[in-house]
Amino acid sequence: MTDTPALPAVHREWHLLSRPVGRPEPGNFALVEAPLPTPGEGQVLVRNLYASVDPYMRGRMSAAKSYVAPFELGKVMQGGAVGEVVASRAEGIAVGDHVLHFFGWREYAAVDAAHAVKVDPRAAPLSAYLGVLGMTGLTAYAGLLRTAALKAGDAVFVSGAAGAVGSQVGQIARLKGASRVVGSAGSAEKVKLLVEEYKFDAAFNYKDGPVGEQLRAAAPDGIDVYFDNVGGDHLEAAIGSLNRDGRVAVCGMISVYNDTEPAPGPRNLARLIQTRGRIEGFLVGDHYDLQPQFVAEVGPWVASGALKYRETVVEGIDNHLEAFLGVLRGDNTGKMIVKL
Numbered sequence: 001m002t003d004t005p006a007l008p009a010v011h012r013e014w015h016l017l018s019r020p021v022g023r024p025e026p027g028n029f030a031l032v033e034a035p036l037p038t039p040g041e042g043q044v045l046v047r048n049l050y051a052s053v054d055p056y057m058r059g060r061m062s063a064a065k066s067y068v069a070p071f072e073l074g075k076v077m078q079g080g081a082v083g084e085v086v087a088s089r090a091e092g093i094a095v096g097d098h099v100l101h102f103f104g105w106r107e108y109a110a111v112d113a114a115h116a117v118k119v120d121p122r123a124a125p126l127s128a129y130l131g132v133l134g135m136t137g138l139t140a141y142a143g144l145l146r147t148a149a150l151k152a153g154d155a156v157f158v159s160g161a162a163g164a165v166g167s168q169v170g171q172i173a174r175l176k177g178a179s180r181v182v183g184s185a186g187s188a189e190k191v192k193l194l195v196e197e198y199k200f201d202a203a204f205n206y207k208d209g210p211v212g213e214q215l216r217a218a219a220p221d222g223i224d225v226y227f228d229n230v231g232g233d234h235l236e237a238a239i240g241s242l243n244r245d246g247r248v249a250v251c252g253m254i255s256v257y258n259d260t261e262p263a264p265g266p267r268n269l270a271r272l273i274q275t276r277g278r279i280e281g282f283l284v285g286d287h288y289d290l291q292p293q294f295v296a297e298v299g300p301w302v303a304s305g306a307l308k309y310r311e312t313v314v315e316g317i318d319n320h321l322e323a324f325l326g327v328l329r330g331d332n333t334g335k336m337i338v339k340l
Contacts, residue, residue, distance in 0.1 A: 007036060007045075007086060007087070008036055009035065009036055010033045010034060010035055010036060011033070011034060011036050011037075011106065011107040011108045012031055012032065012033055012034070012106070012107050012317055013031075013032060013034050013076040013105060013106035013107065014029055014030070014031055014032075014076065014077055014105040014106070014317075014320055014321060015029065015030050015031075015032055015074060015075060015076055015077070016028065016029060016061060016071045016072070016073055016074070016075070016077055017029060017030050017073065017074065018073065019061060019062060019063055019070075019073070020058075020061055020062075020258075022258050023258040023328065024058065024061060024258075024324075024325060024328070026321060026325075028061070029321050031317070031318065031320075031321070034076070034106075036108055037108055037109065037110035038110065039087055039088070039089050039090075039110045039111075040089065040110070041089050042089065042090050042112060042113055042114075043089055043090060043110050043111060043112055043113065044085045044087065044088045044089070044090050044093050044099065044110070044111055044113055044116060045085070045086050045087035045088070045108060045109070045110055045111075046081075046083040046084065046085055046086070046099060046101060046103075046108065046109050046110075046111055046116070047083050047084050047086045047107070047108055048081045048082070048083040048103075048104060048106065048107055048108065048109060048340050049081075049082060049083045049084060049098075049126060049339070049340055050081065050082050050083070050126055050127045050130060050337055050338065050339055050340065051079060051080070051081040051104035051105065051130075051320065051337070051338040051340060052079050052080035052081065052104060052130040052131075052134075052135075052136075052335070052336075052337065052338075053079065053320070053323045053324040053327050053336050053337075053338060054079065054080075054136075054327065054336075055252055055254050055257060055327055055328065056252070057077070057079060057324060058257045058258070058328060059257065060077075060078075067283060067285075076105055076106055077104075077105040078102055078103060078104065078105065079102065079104035079105055080100070080101075080102055080104055080130050080134065080135060081100075081101060081102070081103060081104035081109065081130070082098060082099065082100045082101075082119060082126050082127070082129050082130060083098065083099065083101075083109070083340075084096065084097070084098055085097045085098070085099060086108075090112075090113035091113075092113065093113050093116060093118065097118055098118065098119050098120070098121055098126060099111070099116040099117060099118055099119065100116070100117045100118075100119050100129050100130070100134065101115055101116045101117070102115065104338075105320060106317075107317055107340060124299075124302065124303075127311055127313070127335075127337045127339075128302070128309075130335065130337060131164050131309065131311060131334070131335030131337070132164075132168065132298075132302055132307070132309040132335070133295065133298065133299065133302065135284055136164045136165055136168070136335055137168055137294065137298055138284055138287065138288070138290065138291060138294050139165050139251060139284040140165045140166075140168035140169045140172060140227075141168075141172060141290065141294045141297075141298060142282065142284060142287035142290050142294075143165075143169070143227060143249045143251050143282055143284075144156075144169050144172055144173060144176075144225070144227060144249065145172070145176070146282075146287060146290065147247075147249040147280050147282040148225045148226075148227060148247045148248070148249035148280075149247055150173060150176055150178065150225055151224075152176065152177030152178070153177065153178070153179045154173070154178050154179060154224035154225050155178065155179050155180040155181075155182075155219055155221065155222065155223045155224050155225070155243070156169075156170070156173040156178045156180070156181050156182070156223065156224070156225045156226075156227065157182045157183070157184075157215060157219060157223045157225070157226045157227070157238055157241070158170045158173075158181070158182070158183045158184070158226075158227045158229070159183075159184045159206075159226075159227070159228055159229050159230035159234040159238075160184070160185070160229030160230050160252070160254065160330075161183025161184055161185055161190075161194055161198075161200065161203065161229075162183070162185040162186075162190035162191075162193055162194060162333055162334070163229060163330075163332065163334070164309075164332070164334050164335035164336070165229060165251060165252075166183065166227070166229050167194070167198055167309065167310070167334055168307065168309070169227045170183050170194065170198055170200050171198050171199070171301075171307045171308070172298070172307070173225070174199055174200075175301060175306060175307065178225075180201045180202070180219060180221075181199075181200045181201050181202075182200065182201060182202045182203065182204075182215065182218045182219050182223070183198075183200045183202075183203040184203065184204055184205075184206045184211065184214075184215075184230075184234060185203060185204075185205060185206070186205065186206060186207060186330050187205060187207075188205055189333075190203075190205075190333060191203045191204060191205050193310070193333065197308055198308060202218040202219070203218070204217075204218055206233075206234070210233075210237075211233045211234050211236075211237040212233070212236065212237035212240050212241075214237075215237045215238070215240075215241050216240075216241060219241055221243075222241050222242065222243040222246075223238065223241045223242060223243060223246065224242075224243050224245075224246050224247070225246065225247050225248075225249070226238035226239075226242070226246070226247075226248045226249070227249050227251060228248060228249065228250045228251060228252070228253065229251050229252045229253075229254060230252070230253060230254055230255050231250075231252075231253025231254070231255045231256050231263070232253070232255035232256060232263060233255075234255070235248070235250075235253075235266050236266035236267060236268055239266055239268050239269065239271050239272065239277070240268055240271065242271065242272075242275045242277045243275065244275050244276060245275070245276050245277070245278075246275050246277045246278075247277070247278050247280070248277065248278065248279040248280070249280060249281075249282060250279060250280065250281040250282070251281075251282065254328070254330075257328065258328065309334055309335070310333050310334030310335070311334050311335045311336075311337050312326075312331070312332035312333055312334060312335070312336050312337065313337045313338075313339050314326070314336070314337070314338050314339070315338075315339050316338075316339070316340070317338070317340050319338070320338045320340075323336055323337075323338050324336075
């Protein structure tokens with residue numbers, strides 16, 4: 001094993017103490033000290049430098065059956081992270097390499113080499129591998145191009161459009177020839193960002209009035225594609241504006257994640273009959289075959305500045321939980337990142 005000196009004996013990690021009912025509270029979690037992990041054969045020890053917090057993590061805090069196992073009570077949680085290898089017992093990964101892996105919410109992680117992807121900090125900032133060039137970016141790319149089957153000339157509506165996924169969806173749609181790109185966000189500042197920096201054709205603050213009315217004003221000729229990050233009134237509004245053969249790609253429904261009772265469904269589903277519309281949910285994990293194509297196409301857009309991105313960076317593992325709670329509140333513009 002090769003390693004570097006002066007590694008600590010302990011590190012800190014976030015544990016789930018109890019399952020939240022409704023909105024998560026700080027009392028559901030604890031930042032605890034734990035012995036520094038020791039890498040086994042075929043593993044590397046990673047000092048995490050950046051970690052991701054994402055809305056889907058709220059679902060893993062529940063015991064309800066889902067597409068992925070829930071977080072275990074009294075155990076460290078998981079999430080995307082990128083860091084520097086400080087000890088290695090694996091061929092092909094050396095001390096000093098940087099890797100992307102799924103053992104965030106902690107300062108150090110022992111990771112199987114098979115589950116660590118080497119990344120190049122010279123090609124892009126390390127944090128970008130958690131967002132615009134990582135799972136977030138692939139989510140936008142796969143959901144828009146495969147699930148929603150975007151075609152040149154389509155009119156596109158994106159909810160949560162100033163978020164990490166939504167901001168990329170709108171820009172990719174524009175770069176792929178959409179006739180009109182409309183986004184919703186939760187503040188005047190975010191609306192301005194969508195139009196001025198991300199070059200959406202129109203955007204609106206969903207807090208300013210009924211979503212359906214604002215969408216009809218922003219897209220008077222209707223929409224062909226809706227990329228859903230919010231659910232609720234946004235989904236109902238999108239169905240109301242859907243054109244013939246319209247498609248809805250359901251990525252997330254952050255408006256209902258903290259609900260303790262089932263949310264009412266859209267009241268206008270019958271309109272799908274008239275429009276021959278289609279609603280389809282998707283998970284990025286089913287589309288990793290697109291990763292090479294995604295990197296080949298989006299990487300140059302990012303490098304050239306044709307596709308812009310923002311990050312909201314929170315400093316320190318002590319503030320890791322607050323960063324996650326901030327995502328649920330919509331505090332972030334672009335990808336929420338924790339710098340450890």
